[in-house]
Amino acid sequence: MKHLSFRMKLTLVFIITAMIEGAIIGSLSFSHSKAIVVKNKKQEMSDTINRIDININVKVRYIMEILDNAVTSQLVRDACTPGWDDGDKGVSRTYLDDYCRSLIKSVGEQMDISIINASQVMYTTVDTNGTAPKDISVKTFKSYDDAVGGRNNKTVWLGIMPKLFSDPMDDHQAVTVVRAIQDRNEEKSLGIMVIELDPDMFSNLLLGNQGLFQYQYLFILDQKGQVICSNPKINNGWQEEINDRFERGIRRFELIWNDKRYYVCGQYNGITGWRSYSAIPFEGLFPQAGDLYKAIWLVAVVSTLGIAVFIVLLVYTMAGPIKRLSKAMGQVQKGDFAVRVPNKRKDEIGELTESFNYMLEEINTLIRQVYQEKIAQKNAEVQALQAQINPHFLYNTLDSVNWMLIDRGEYDISDIILSLAGLMRYSIEDENAFVPLEKEIGYVLCYLKIQKNRLEERLEYSVEAEESVAAERVPKLILQPIVENAITHGIEQRNRKGTIRIVLKDLGDEMLISVEDNGIGMTPEQLNHLREEVPDVEKEGHTGIGVRNVDRRIRLHYGEAYGISIESTYGEGTIVNLRIPKDHEIMTEGGGGKGESERHEADHRG
Numbered sequence: 001m002k003h004l005s006f007r008m009k010l011t012l013v014f015i016i017t018a019m020i021e022g023a024i025i026g027s028l029s030f031s032h033s034k035a036i037v038v039k040n041k042k043q044e045m046s047d048t049i050n051r052i053d054i055n056i057n058v059k060v061r062y063i064m065e066i067l068d069n070a071v072t073s074q075l076v077r078d079a080c081t082p083g084w085d086d087g088d089k090g091v092s093r094t095y096l097d098d099y100c101r102s103l104i105k106s107v108g109e110q111m112d113i114s115i116i117n118a119s120q121v122m123y124t125t126v127d128t129n130g131t132a133p134k135d136i137s138v139k140t141f142k143s144y145d146d147a148v149g150g151r152n153n154k155t156v157w158l159g160i161m162p163k164l165f166s167d168p169m170d171d172h173q174a175v176t177v178v179r180a181i182q183d184r185n186e187e188k189s190l191g192i193m194v195i196e197l198d199p200d201m202f203s204n205l206l207l208g209n210q211g212l213f214q215y216q217y218l219f220i221l222d223q224k225g226q227v228i229c230s231n232p233k234i235n236n237g238w239q240e241e242i243n244d245r246f247e248r249g250i251r252r253f254e255l256i257w258n259d260k261r262y263y264v265c266g267q268y269n270g271i272t273g274w275r276s277y278s279a280i281p282f283e284g285l286f287p288q289a290g291d292l293y294k295a296i297w298l299v300a301v302v303s304t305l306g307i308a309v310f311i312v313l314l315v316y317t318m319a320g321p322i323k324r325l326s327k328a329m330g331q332v333q334k335g336d337f338a339v340r341v342p343n344k345r346k347d348e349i350g351e352l353t354e355s356f357n358y359m360l361e362e363i364n365t366l367i368r369q370v371y372q373e374k375i376a377q378k379n380a381e382v383q384a385l386q387a388q389i390n391p392h393f394l395y396n397t398l399d400s401v402n403w404m405l406i407d408r409g410e411y412d413i414s415d416i417i418l419s420l421a422g423l424m425r426y427s428i429e430d431e432n433a434f435v436p437l438e439k440e441i442g443y444v445l446c447y448l449k450i451q452k453n454r455l456e457e458r459l460e461y462s463v464e465a466e467e468s469v470a471a472e473r474v475p476k477l478i479l480q481p482i483v484e485n486a487i488t489h490g491i492e493q494r495n496r497k498g499t500i501r502i503v504l505k506d507l508g509d510e511m512l513i514s515v516e517d518n519g520i521g522m523t524p525e526q527l528n529h530l531r532e533e534v535p536d537v538e539k540e541g542h543t544g545i546g547v548r549n550v551d552r553r554i555r556l557h558y559g560e561a562y563g564i565s566i567e568s569t570y571g572e573g574t575i576v577n578l579r580i581p582k583d584h585e586i587m588t589e590g591g592g593g594k595g596e597s598e599r600h601e602a603d604h605r606g
């Protein structure tokens with residue numbers, strides 16, 4: 001990963017994140033959807049069982065109502081008496097046959113009606129092939145009698161039992177219902193009416209003989225746990241396991257049978273004592289789960305691919321400016337400071353690009369300033385050296401001449417020689433670019449003393465300085481060119497007495513140095529021309545160092561807010577103002593501040 005580009009890393013991170021997010025969303029969506037569907041299907045199964053139980057209630061209540069009416073019929077009561085259809089009474093059988101057929105027709109299902117007394121069948125609708133009804137076993141009659149015992153006015157559902165007149169080899173079974181037949185006063189039991197119903201009639205109650213779901217099992221068990229009907233046919237062992245759970249009070253449960261997982265719900269019928277069940281394999285609860293799973297993952301994959309394409313385009317759009325910025329930085333690293341990165345963006349990347357371009361502008365400005373400052377300083381030093389004509393030799397010679405003049409008593413001439421020597425010494429005593437202001441004033445006074453000796457009565461001068469600025473450090477040789485310019489172009493141009501006044505003022509954070517003369521002054525055209533040319537360091541004044549050089553040096557050291565300003569009126573004079581900040585940290589070529597300048601000066605003096 002560390003060898004991949006930022007753009008590739010960002011793309012991979014976004015794509016992997018999108019894939020993980022898609023997988024999580026797909027899994028959660030499938031799980032949640034499946035849970036909702038399964039929950040609804042389970043509820044539908046429970047509703048199905050409830051509807052089946054309602055259908056059973058409707059059916060059995062109708063049959064019970066028929067039985068209740070039948071056992072009160074005189075025809076049925078008479079049929080309980082032996083010989084009831086002998087002789088002239090044979091017409092009674094005809095009437096009873098018609099009555100029973102009407103009962104069977106009203107039920108609308110296949111069923112048989114029998115009337116028994118003790119262990120003898122007194123009447124039956126079963127076709128006995130013309131033979132008289134036979135006796136039933138004591139065991140069978142006892143089971144009927146035990147069922148109705150104590151419940152003479154109740155219909156009893158016995159569930160699945162062998163048919164009365166079936167062949168034992170055929171094992172035909174029927175849903176058996178019994179009801180006691182009592183006399184008119186309901187004090188004595190005359191016999192038992194037995195109704196045998198075809199189990200298939202209850203299969204029709206299982207919602208049209210089909211379940212709501214694929215692979216669903218619906219079945220009804222009697223009180224003994226025997227299957228009355230089922231759809232489809234079920235395994236007895238499986239049914240016993242289900243019935244055992246239900247007997248323990250569990251109405252809805254999961255069951256594993258033959259390594260297959262089923263969901264089962266049941267319902268108890270309070271009238272018959274039967275139980276209705278619905279069982280379905282878990283995959284049958286939501287058979288479309290596989291299709292939904294494929295659909296969700298297909299959507300997730302397609303969405304992830306779409307997001308991946310969008311992310312690639314987005315990352316390349318976002319990382320493109322960063323790539324261009326990185327390339328530009330490489331060019332700067334190789335020394336190309338002229339490179340610039342086009343920028344039209346307004347976001348954070350745009351701000352970064354704008355900052356990069358601004359940084360290069362500032363670097364170029366600083367390079368130009370430092371370079372030009374060095375040129376200006378070197379030019380000043382070279383030009384000063386050229387003007388000094390080997391100042392060391394001249395200084396030593398002037399010192400010897402001074403002592404000779406003192407020996408001869410020529411003190412006036414000696415004073416001039418000392419001023420000239422001071423000028424020489426100031427020029428060569430150190431290479432420091434900054435000196436205390438009082439020292440710069442001393443140098444100018446030496447220069448003015450020499451000019452005074454030359455011009456005599458035509459030149460007067462004065463210095464007015466506030467003590468608070470005397471120790472402030474200023475660039476070396478900034479006043480002498482201004483004073484020389486005032487004498488040469490101002491005072492010497494008119495034939496009258498001239499005055500030069502130097503004023504030093506403390507303005508708080510900065511100081512103002514003014515050089516005033518009452519010379520010839522300048523016309524507005526000359527003044528404007530001079531003001532335009534002052535910032536141009538390439539042009540030189542007549543002094544060699546020049547006013548322009550001084551202004552440029554001040555601006556390079558302190559900034560464009562400082563420098564020289566000129567005021568002049570033709571025929572009246574000129575004022576040159578120098579604005580310089582106080583307590584300014586001066587950076588020398590070696591990177592030191594004011595303390596380092598002082599250290600250089602001390603070393604030179606030592």
